[in-house]
Amino acid sequence: MAKCSLCGAPAVAEVRYARLRLCREHFLEFVERKVERAVREHHMIRRGEKVVAAISGGKDSATLAGVLARLRERLGFGLVLAHIDLGIGEYSVRSRRASERLADELGLPLLVLSVEELLGDGVPRLAMKARRPACSVCGIVKRYLLNALAIEARADRVATGHNADDIAAYALKAFLTQNLEDLRKQKPATPSIEGLAVSRVKPLYSVYEKESYLYALLRGLPFYHEECPHARLTSLDFHLKEMINKLESRHPGIKLQLVRGLARNADRYPGEDWEPVPCRHCGLISYGGECSFCRLTSRVKGEPLGGKVRGKIRSLIEGSHI
């Protein structure tokens, strides 16, 4: 039986790019240190800040919340969890339940925003009415609600659970299609823009998908292991993930080299930095005067709903004492 390279206990994981076999304890520590290094290196969180961790209910959210909960004392930040209930039938019910169990398990406050309650429709119906792909509408809604929540809660950061596989596949697609602007977006941390947008950080950007999965399992963190029924990976996305993992198995560490290089280089890729301006309806970030959430709700609901939604979120936060 393979033994831990560090202590000789039975190994539960092989980390080929680091030439290590690790026991449960040392594997958990390995992941936590990797995240801590990422947080420090990219100044993702400073002492005294308030962090909202966006959790979907899946394995990456579980690992994100689990690791941040452990780092928060040493790094000295406050942590609350936020879950967006997208209103996608059974999938959303189970995702929400997993998020609630995760918050319980970690003893962290959780704020749930329900798209149906806030907008009268879940994501699938919004998408149908907008005649747009569900994933695109979902992206607009999630991004808006998380930012609005962080603004209203006076948080300093929104942390998301994007892992190294997500980032590598996205970047490789952007490279193959030579969409350089998308490569600029590969920053592990974006800055806050006073009153308009709260800084977004990706503490797991250098954690492999299978490391994230194993971490959540070994810590016994609750998560819901299903893909969203709407999330049909286009076959290119799927083939790219497969390809990178095959390359990784032959050249251990190449995925890490890519995501770390991207983090270092993101600002160097060419592209225009658009000037953000307040949305004329809701006051949050927009490029051109109308944010995509207000544009979407104008189209689907007959009026821009950003302002009203911000008000509802404010009441929710006040009621929750977060």
Add this chain to the structure above:
Amino acid sequence: MAKCSLCGAPAVAEVRYARLRLCREHFLEFVERKVERAVREHHMIRRGEKVVAAISGGKDSATLAGVLARLRERLGFGLVLAHIDLGIGEYSVRSRRASERLADELGLPLLVLSVEELLGDGVPRLAMKARRPACSVCGIVKRYLLNALAIEARADRVATGHNADDIAAYALKAFLTQNLEDLRKQKPATPSIEGLAVSRVKPLYSVYEKESYLYALLRGLPFYHEECPHARLTSLDFHLKEMINKLESRHPGIKLQLVRGLARNADRYPGEDWEPVPCRHCGLISYGGECSFCRLTSRVKGEPLGGKVRGKIRSLIEGSHI
């Protein structure tokens, strides 16, 4: 039996990304048009210019010379072939012979530069003496000799046979390792620098390796089908070519999209443009005052040989009436 999509004759090739099956005539025309488009789009060759096509004796050289020979009347340029005999035993003997047969077949003048005659040693011995990898020494020597030859022959362009597969694999490696400077080099045409360097162009940059191979075969052009014994593809290079081709088979056209995108974007990648200055020994291009050829020969031969080599090449050209 599959038929040509254009004329109904028996097809010899399927070009999946263009959704075409083509007969011999239409395939040859397809490749020639692709090269012509590349030449025009990137201003690789202007009317009245003199082009030196660098030929190794392999399939890509054969296709390069074969297509340029056909384009030269319509586009109005002069064409000579140049072969560097690297002094790598039997491989070089056969490569040189293939180059001579190619020149004969196409009725084009050929100038052969022998590394052994010019420097007293072939590439393997130079590399051994310099204690550097053969491929790195070979690159320095070939680049220098071709540029010196073009300068002395008052040529306007040096054309090389790099195909789309070469370029895609090179670029993907640069991307995965986030070596952005290497991505800047992916230009299909570099400009001449008066007196220092002659413009380099890659007319086959959008031609797939298998298209280049089939073109040479179908035109009956002589070529030598062996890898250089020193050219051990590192396994990463090999896996990357394999990977791109697998991706291409599932997403026809993705390789083309990449190389065309790179050609468009090369200048947009970040990096410093070093100021070229004349080498203090030979007067040709250097970055910092001493060219890598003079540095190499100083080390291996006890003196910088750029100047002498230029003189010998000048005499050769005068003797050959090219």
